[in-house]
Amino acid sequence: MLRNTSTGYGTIAIAFHWTMAVLIIGMLALGIYMHELPPTEPATFQLYQLHKSTGFVVLALAAFRLVWRLINPAPQLPSGMHPLEKLAAHLGHVGLYLLIFAIPVTGWFMVSASPWGIPTILFNVLPVPHLPIPEALGSKDQAEAFFKLLHEYGAFLLIGLIVVHIAAALKHHFIARDETLKRMVSTASAKSNS
Ligand code: HEM
Numbered sequence: 001m002l003r004n005t006s007t008g009y010g011t012i013a014i015a016f017h018w019t020m021a022v023l024i025i026g027m028l029a030l031g032i033y034m035h036e037l038p039p040t041e042p043a044t045f046q047l048y049q050l051h052k053s054t055g056f057v058v059l060a061l062a063a064f065r066l067v068w069r070l071i072n073p074a075p076q077l078p079s080g081m082h083p084l085e086k087l088a089a090h091l092g093h094v095g096l097y098l099l100i101f102a103i104p105v106t107g108w109f110m111v112s113a114s115p116w117g118i119p120t121i122l123f124n125v126l127p128v129p130h131l132p133i134p135e136a137l138g139s140k141d142q143a144e145a146f147f148k149l150l151h152e153y154g155a156f157l158l159i160g161l162i163v164v165h166i167a168a169a170l171k172h173h174f175i176a177r178d179e180t181l182k183r184m185v186s187t188a189s190a191k192s193n194s
């Protein structure tokens with residue numbers, strides 16, 4: 001059961017969801033933690049490199065996941081949901097998708113704009129080129145500060161959305177007692193359609 005059906009998620013969507021959930025929550029925690037460390041320590045540098053490398057893994061997974069999502073629509077939401085609740089669920093998912101692209105991309109722009117010019121070498125193996133920075137953003141310092149702000153605000157917005165997202169999943173499971181959480185855990189709901 002690789003593909004989604006109208007009643008449940010398939011293995012690929014479930015694998016994308018949980019792999020990325022673990023990576024993204026880990027990246028949020030790592031970002032906040034490393035930001036507090038003394039910037040000149042070698043260990044801090046290593047953590048920044050790990051954060052950058054893992055961020056590119058998230059970006060690549062987000063691209064593959066979006067393609068999979070576009071050719072393989074999500075199951076229908078439970079019929080008992082109010083139309084406004086359905087709209088909120090869709091907007092929430094669109095917001096999550098947007099942020100899992102926007103946050104790594106703003107990180108990429110931030111390190112590209114940095115006057116330090118530190119190269120990004122994924123897991124010390126694969127070099128990633130710096131992105132061109134629009135001149136309208138001013139000096140390198142100003143451009144770096146701009147993307148840093150977008151990266152931070154994006155990350156804090158994502159934390160807010162994830163909290164609401166998890167609360168909604170728990171409400172479906174424990175209060176509405178429907179299949180919503182179960183179908184993101186197992187393909188049994190998808191199979192019941194076939
Ligand atoms: C899923 C992807 C990512 C997430 C969730 C994420 C999240 C975060 C968070 C929460 C912070 C701390 C912000 C703060 O406390 O002010 C941070 C900082 C940072 N991130 Fe990311 N990040 C991601 C991807 C990337 C990528 C791809 C790069 C670069 C290629 C990057 C570069 C940085 C840098 C350089 C900082 C430190 C900024 C500073 O010194 O204030 N991040 N990130």
Ligand code: HEM
Nearest residue numbers: 020021024025069074093096097162165166169180181184
């Ligand atoms: C413990 C944490 C989490 C739980 C319990 C959870 C639960 C769920 C559930 C039950 C669904 C299915 C909703 C439906 O059928 O309409 C879902 C979908 C989704 N979740 Fe999560 N989630 C978690 C973490 C995350 C994280 C960290 C992200 C990304 C930042 C995320 C992004 C998404 C997206 C984009 C969808 C829509 C999938 C699609 O239809 O293509 N989730 N989640």
